[in-house]
Amino acid sequence: MFKLHPLFKLRTEVTPGIIALLQGTVLGTKGAKYKHLDTSKRIYEADNPLFLSVERREKTLGNATFCRRGEHWYIRYFAFQSSLQRAENGKSKQKKNSILKQELNSFFQQVLKGNGTQKPISSLYAYIDPKNDRSKWMSEDFGFKTISHVATQSFSRINPKKSNRLKICTNWNEIAPIIRAFYGDNQYYFETHCSKPPFYVLKNDEQEIIAITRVIVVNWKIERLPGRMGGFLTKAIPFIPFLRKLIRPNKHQFLAPEIAWAKRNDPKIFSELFESVLADNDLNLMLWWTDIKNPLYQQVKDKTNWGILHHLIGVSEVDVVQLKSDSHQAENQQAIFVSAHDMV
Secondary structure, eight states, rough: OOOOOTEEEESSOOOOHHHHHHHHHOOOOSSOOOESSSSSHHGGGGGSSSEEHHHHHHHEEEEEEEETTEEEEEEEEEEEGGGGGGTTTTTOEEEEHHHHHHHHHHHHHHHHHHTTBBBSSEEEEEEEEETTTHHHHHHHHOOOEEEEEEEEEEEEEOOOOOOEEEEEEOHHHHHHHHHHHHHHBBOOOTTTTTTTEEEEEOOOTOOEEEEEEEEEEEEEEEEESTTTTTHHHHHHGGSSSTTTOOOOOOSEEEEEEEEEEEEOOOOHHHHHHHHHHHHTTTOOOOEEETTTTTTHHHHHHTSSOOOOHHHHHHHEEEEEEOOSSSOOOOOOOOBBBBHHHHHH
């Protein structure tokens, strides 16, 4: 279906070589550095995946994993050994990069324009750290344009308290109208992950749902925290009693919300929901990835006590980048729907 160089292999099933490559990948170059510890599980949860790999002598040297979501394809993983990438100082390794760059660019264009039995699609999109030189390589060399920005917002509590209004909901149809009304107009909205129960809800005395979230448990190994003090904090935190409840560098476990909604975007209801969910899971930290234009985030960001970790590391942003066949791409005015599964 696709025209590929002999070094490139295309599959719909993951291989042990791809998993090994991704498990060994350290994410980030400046500021935060971390590894995903759940890769061998998450990769099997990818929706409608397509794996494009660079292989030589039965060894996987690089991989791009695409989640095919109708007319939009999300680039779920994009990992290549350093010998195949642009040097970190920005100078191209032309001999090593030329085939990789040409073949990836050719594949992207074949996907966009359609090839064989595959129909044309509207766009490819991904999330990249603007401080990460290797991620920028993808954007700069292949013509991806920034269309929005996603905040990485921490919410932490040393001793979270559970509200008696917190309930477990197992029926997607009970909350679907609320979620669709709030997120349905977001670009790249899809329901594969966010529709899987259980869901956490807050109900008032009249048993009306006033807040909703769905969370996943995430495990990372943190090599360096973000910020100017990140290196020092990573080494010091295990010896600081109240902080080591929040960050455990060798196996950092936290919650990530797939969806979050609070009636009238009320900061107090929002905070009650997040703190209660932390308490119910006996954890102390959430990382919430959300488009900075999300109206809930806009209302709560300056009116919420985000916790001590927020004061230490602040909020970092990643770029949402998009490649379309139409070269005239502008920053998107719609909020982007961000799935936690796509970030972990």
